[in-house]
Amino acid sequence: MERKKQIKINLRYIQQLDKEDIYQDYKNLFQIPRKIIYFGANTLGLMPKKTINSTNIFLNDLSKKGVLGWRDNKWLCINKELGKKISKIIGSAPKQVILSDSTSINLFKLLYSAIKVSKNKGIILTDDKNFPSDYYIISSLAKEYGLKVKIVPREKLIENINRTVSIVTTTQVDYITSETLDLPSLTKQCKKYGAISLLDLSHSVGILPLLLDKWEVDFAVGCTYKYLNGGPGSPAFLYVNNKYLEKTDIIIKGWFGHRRPFEFNNKYTPSKGIEKFLTGTPSIISMKQLEASLEIFNQIDLNKLRKKSFNQTSVLIDLILNNQHTNKIKIISPLEESRGGHIAIEHRNASKLLAYYEKNGLIGDFRPPNVIRFGISPLYNSYNDIWQAAKIINS
Incomplete structure (x- = not known):
């Protein structure tokens, strides 16, 4: 699962990863906020587009059938x-x-x-x-x-x-x-x-x-x-x-x-x-x-999804670690395989830093006293999202 460390991460490499991503089209199944990089999956995942339709169908049935819905549906x-x-x-x-x-x-x-x-x-x-x-x-x-x-x-x-x-x-x-x-x-x-x-x-x-x-x-x-x-x-x-x-x-x-x-x-x-x-x-x-x-x-292979998830968080970690402007940010998530779906960074002014990220279109979350978490969903987050998020974090 470990990504090759000798690869230089640049925009061309990011574009190639998105091109090869077997789950790239799955983001079209979700209602993604415009002009926002959403890294809040570990707190609240985004809504599939079909959820709106299925909810409307349910409400329509409820309005027509009332209590009979328990039996008929x-x-x-x-x-x-x-x-x-x-x-x-x-x-x-x-x-x-x-x-x-x-x-x-x-x-x-x-x-x-x-x-x-x-x-x-x-x-x-x-x-x-x-x-x-x-x-x-x-x-x-x-x-x-x-x-x-x-x-x-x-x-x-x-x-x-x-x-x-x-x-x-x-x-x-x-x-x-x-x-x-x-x-x-x-x-x-x-x-x-x-x-x-x-x-x-x-x-x-x-x-x-x-x-x-x-x-x-x-x-x-x-x-x-x-x-x-x-x-x-x-x-x-x-x-x-x-x-x-x-x-x-x-x-x-x-x-x-x-x-x-x-x-x-x-x-x-x-x-x-x-x-x-x-x-x-x-x-x-x-x-x-x-x-x-x-x-x-129920349509996807979770082993393959995990491989993408781990690679995405690895790319974001590398982009942060290799930038001279983020030397006051400490990554407290494991750098190796024993890492889940989110990464956590530590900064003494974390709450203010997160406010800056949000103002620039990057959504994460804050945990006291000084932690910011980025929960990345491999279903609707692309590698380009990782690249753009790193630009905001590193600015």
Whole structure:
């Protein structure tokens, strides 16, 4: 995957990369803001053009059919049907994935289930670079069930997995630096010591090739509004390995998770499969807005997409590092293969610097105290976008 370093990066080279790019035409499928270089994919992905049409069709059906839409348009099945499409993206059997709620709620649900099925009621292990919302969920449930939470440096997470650990939970990609964890090594260590793995894939799904079944991941959650382009607040997904589907207990018992929800029985009987993790009535319009993007992802090879993504971020890093005017900018993302889909730079006046970038047509995002992140989507960002962005950064 590593790009040849002896190549001189100039405009001619950039144009050649765009010419050879097998995903070059995919940008025509997205609604891209005019006169803007959009590097916000790791925060909020851009909307596919078909989303507008599919949303209008949904609203039209809703206006004509009202409640009959549940029956005629099979809205009751959409959580599971979109889950099947996501299963292809994360390397899972279809029956192990479903759309439901938000990432935080899904993490809460699955952490409870992991606690209940864990044979070793010991430590919940996480690292110091996990996402803050995940910490809140972990600490609240640990307190409720009298479990100890151990937070270790991210680089020492895997080596701290031992027989005292019941659950290992973290995010695959560091949301600040973009550093990726070696998931096959993590799950192998979990299996060796009988620990359960629970992963947050929010910064991974749609940008990194994932093989959850092959890696024997136990539980996972993730959002759909970043690289999957589902729109703000689009529903999250959850994954439960087949070996736990029947024996897991659930903490939120909602009517959509009932085996026969329309019998309206006061006694709760959970669905047998992944549907038991559903809670209340889902937002159909949010799921309909996600459909168009998942159709795009089900057509592409994520290994090839990852190759383009890594090359694009590498080119941007080189263009920044090789410019004398950016000597006060520090790149804090890994320079090698252990890098996700975004790059992060550090500058003592980062917030002011980002304001300058935005004024000149480059969109990134700020994370306190002094970090700017650039989330690049290989589906709608070209190499020319990288070139033009570097000109703004280096000016």
